[in-house]
Amino acid sequence: MESNSWRRASMDNIELLPVTTNGNDGRVSASNGDGVPSRNADATERDALLTGQSTTSTGQNGQMLPDGNAAEAQRDLENTGIPHEISAVSRIKGELKEVIFWKVRLWMVIIFIFLLIFAVIIISLAACAASYKDPDEDFDPSLFKVPRYFNGSFQLPNLVFTEELSNLSTNKSQELAADFQEKLADLYRSSPALGRYFSKAEISAFRNGSVIADYQLTFLMPEEEQDQLRNFTLSREMVYNVFRQFLYDQEPDESKPMYIDPVSLIMFLTH
Amino acid sequence: MFLWQYLTLLLLLTVQIRKAQGCDEFTDLNLSHAIIGTSLKTRLLLYTRDTVSCGTLISHTNMSTHPQFNFSRPTTFVIHGYRPTGSPPNWLQKITELLLARKDVNLIVVDWNYGAANVNYFKAVENTQKAADNLTAFILKMQEHGASLSSIHMVGVSLGAHVSGFVGAKLNGSLGRITALDPAGPQFTGTPPEDRLDPSDAQFVDVLHTDIDALGFREPLGHIDFYANGGTDQPGCPKTILSGGAYFKCDHQRSVLLFLDSVNQTCVSKAFPCSSYQEFLNGNCLNCDRFGAAGCPVFGYDVTDWRDVLLKLGQTKTYFTTNAVSPFCMTNYRMNVMIWNRDVRWGYITVKLHSKGKEAVATINHKAVEFKKYTETKLLAQFDKDLESVEKVSLKFSTGNVFKPKYKLRVLRLRLTHLEGTKRPLCRYDILLEENKEVTFRPLLCEESNF
Numbered sequence: 243m244e245s246n247s248w249r250r251a252s253m254d255n256i257e258l259l260p261v262t263t264n265g266n267d268g269r270v271s272a273s274n275g276d277g278v279p280s281r282n283a284d285a286t287e288r289d290a291l292l293t294g295q296s297t298t299s300t301g302q303n304g305q306m307l308p309d310g311n312a313a314e315a316q317r318d319l320e321n322t323g324i325p326h327e328i329s330a331v332s333r334i335k336g337e338l339k340e341v342i343f344w345k346v347r348l349w350m351v352i353i354f355i356f357l358l359i360f361a362v363i364i365i366s367l368a369a370c371a372a373s374y375k376d377p378d379e380d381f382d383p384s385l386f387k388v389p390r391y392f393n394g395s396f397q398l399p400n401l402v403f404t405e406e407l408s409n410l411s412t413n414k415s416q417e418l419a420a421d422f423q424e425k426l427a428d429l430y431r432s433s434p435a436l437g438r439y440f441s442k443a444e445i446s447a448f449r450n451g452s453v454i455a456d457y458q459l460t461f462l463m464p465e466e467e468q469d470q471l472r473n474f475t476l477s478r479e480m481v482y483n484v485f486r487q488f489l490y491d492q493e494p495d496e497s498k499p500m501y502i503d504p505v506s507l508i509m510f511l512t513h
Numbered sequence: 514m515f516l517w518q519y520l521t522l523l524l525l526l527t528v529q530i531r532k533a534q535g536c537d538e539f540t541d542l543n544l545s546h547a548i549i550g551t552s553l554k555t556r557l558l559l560y561t562r563d564t565v566s567c568g569t570l571i572s573h574t575n576m577s578t579h580p581q582f583n584f585s586r587p588t589t590f591v592i593h594g595y596r597p598t599g600s601p602p603n604w605l606q607k608i609t610e611l612l613l614a615r616k617d618v619n620l621i622v623v624d625w626n627y628g629a630a631n632v633n634y635f636k637a638v639e640n641t642q643k644a645a646d647n648l649t650a651f652i653l654k655m656q657e658h659g660a661s662l663s664s665i666h667m668v669g670v671s672l673g674a675h676v677s678g679f680v681g682a683k684l685n686g687s688l689g690r691i692t693a694l695d696p697a698g699p700q701f702t703g704t705p706p707e708d709r710l711d712p713s714d715a716q717f718v719d720v721l722h723t724d725i726d727a728l729g730f731r732e733p734l735g736h737i738d739f740y741a742n743g744g745t746d747q748p749g750c751p752k753t754i755l756s757g758g759a760y761f762k763c764d765h766q767r768s769v770l771l772f773l774d775s776v777n778q779t780c781v782s783k784a785f786p787c788s789s790y791q792e793f794l795n796g797n798c799l800n801c802d803r804f805g806a807a808g809c810p811v812f813g814y815d816v817t818d819w820r821d822v823l824l825k826l827g828q829t830k831t832y833f834t835t836n837a838v839s840p841f842c843m844t845n846y847r848m849n850v851m852i853w854n855r856d857v858r859w860g861y862i863t864v865k866l867h868s869k870g871k872e873a874v875a876t877i878n879h880k881a882v883e884f885k886k887y888t889e890t891k892l893l894a895q896f897d898k899d900l901e902s903v904e905k906v907s908l909k910f911s912t913g914n915v916f917k918p919k920y921k922l923r924v925l926r927l928r929l930t931h932l933e934g935t936k937r938p939l940c941r942y943d944i945l946l947e948e949n950k951e952v953t954f955r956p957l958l959c960e961e962s963n964f
Contacts, residue, residue: 367916368916370916370918371916371917371918371919372918374918376920376921377855377856378853378854378855378921378923433943434923434943434944434945435853435923435925435942435943436943470887473887474851474853474887474925475853475925479926479960480925480926480942480943483926483940483942483943483957483960484942484943486957487941487942487943487954487955487957490955490957491954491955
């Protein structure tokens with residue numbers, strides 16, 4: 243419908259305002275693109291009207307196809323020359339253009355869909371990986387109620403035993419005990435396997451023998467797994483060797499007062 | 514250029530001198546001989562400690578003309594295999610030197626190049642029996658001169674291994690020892706024992722397999738059969754035909770190189786009895802109790818120390834792994850890993866041992882290993898070299914998954930036990946292994962386990 247009115251308008255205006263025609267021409271081809279439903283009916287109507295010219299114009303169009311600029315130039319020439327031909331050529335050309343555009347869109351769409359699927363897979367995998375919660379880091383400390391005790395002793399070869407140390411109520415011995423308790427607590431808390439079960443470390447006495455320190459360790463375990471924990475994670479071998487390897491990993495500087503002789507480490511399970 | 518000319522001149526000169534001294538050389542044929550085909554001519558070249566680099570061609574009939582051929586000494590025969598191009602084997606001089614260095618013997622290189630050099634392999638195979646007849650007659654002559662059959666050792670390579678077997682069979686198995694280096698497979702596979710090497714051919718038959726999927730023989734043939742790297746593909750050998758001729762012969766030839774290393778005592782490779790290579794790699798065949806205090810047999814020249822127990826056991830199939838170059842020996846550790854992860858974990862482990870700036874690496878990647886909570890996983894870690902005192906150990910866990918989350922392996926205890934020797938096992942407790950992140954630590958000497 244629209245194109246009919248346009249044709250009439252262009253025929254009226256063509257001699258007076260060739261430039262406007264060109265402008266109309268552009269507008270119409272654009273509207274052609276938009277008004278897809280109306281185009282088919284329109285085409286049949288036009289085919290009947292333009293049978294004589296259509297052969298030549300399509301032929302020209304076919305030649306022009308590869309070079310868009312050349313096509314435009316030629317069309318401008320025709321526009322000024324024969325108005326009927328202008329409209330037909332431009333319309334068919336517009337149509338051809340559209341078909342080409344549609345084809346391009348098809349493979350683009352296919353690729354886009356593939357890309358989309360791929361992206362979705364990647365994103366979901368990444369999301370899965372990111373949202374993965376390590377089941378081993380998931381535990382409830384409030385369930386850890388069953389205590390397990392270890393005690394033993396270690397030797398501090400760089401300390402000199404004094405009366406002051408033998409009495410745990412003195413400042414000096416309390417300070418020293420606090421230092422070692424801190425050290426033991428740090429070492430067990432930072433243990434990946436034992437950390438969660440560790441409750442506290444206590445120094446119970448300092449004895450003569452340069453200095454020998456007695457300690458007690460308390461662990462808390464959940465009721466349900468306690469048998470396995472007793473046999474493996476919280477076995478004496480494990481608790482003892484985590485301590486032992488910590489001592490062997492120490493700085494080899496054996497003159498520090500806090501130095502614990504690794505060989506002197508003793509540990510028992512307290513029932 | 515000048516240097517080359519000089520060297521060539523020198524070489525020609527030495528050849529001339531050796532000829533003048535009366536040295537006899539291994540027959541050097543070329544491809545044209547091999548294409549035309551050669552008929553059998555067996556030459557025997559004698560080498561002794563006094564004439565290590567100068568062979569003497571021995572008369573088959575009149576041995577008394579060779580004073581250096583001392584029948585009170587043991588005699589070792591070296592028998593080569595198929596020579597498709599007719600060239601002398603490149604390992605001849607080396608094997609002569611090394612065998613003579615190890616033991617004061619009459620070393621006889623059996624030169625049947627006329628007969629083995631033939632593009633038609635089947636002709637060469639036909640010649641093995643004839644060569645064996647020839648050698649048997651020679652050995653019987655030696656016996657007449659007072660040589661003892663049980664002091665004779667035959668080292669046969671490829672077809673040469675079957676030649677040794679035929680000789681042994683003709684002498685009713687009274688030869689002392691046959692060492693077969695990758696005995697030939699084609700035309701022998703599937704044949705009855707009398708048509709190939711078998712344990713009844715000598716008092717003791719030890720066999721090395723390095724190419725059972727091509728030129729070698731798949732089934733056990735001796736009292737002990739060593740399958741190096743499973744007997745199929747040898748490390749460092751080309752995997753594709755693009756590398757040319759080496760693709761065909763590299764695996765096969767490796768047998769000689771491995772044996773030479775053992776004669777030279779470069780290092781020691783323990784071989785483990787097992788039903789299959791996979792089982793061996795899985796660490797299921799590390800028990801050597803059946804051999805008593807000596808432990809599992811050592812591959813190569815010195816396997817004779819296990820002779821009595823091996824004869825008692827009948828036939829033993831053993832496996833060992835090697836490096837790509839000499840020293841070929843690898844150092845085996847048993848590795849026990851116990852984890853506390855709630856879920857089962859699968860993955861590969863790379864272990865490194867550090868000592869005095871040196872590093873030994875073992876990669877356990879023949880298959881993904883299963884780790885289960887509170888269950889000891891047993892692994893075989895094969896290191897490229899042996900380190901005296903291990904100062905540090907590095908461990909890496911990987912799963913090979915790209916998209917899956919980064920898993921952690923939560924190790925309760927790791928235990929590394931050296932399989933050769935009596936070193937105390939090394940332990941480490943409480944290790945958190947993040948995927949693809951190497952963790953290095955100082956190992957402890959294990960105390961007795963009470964897990």
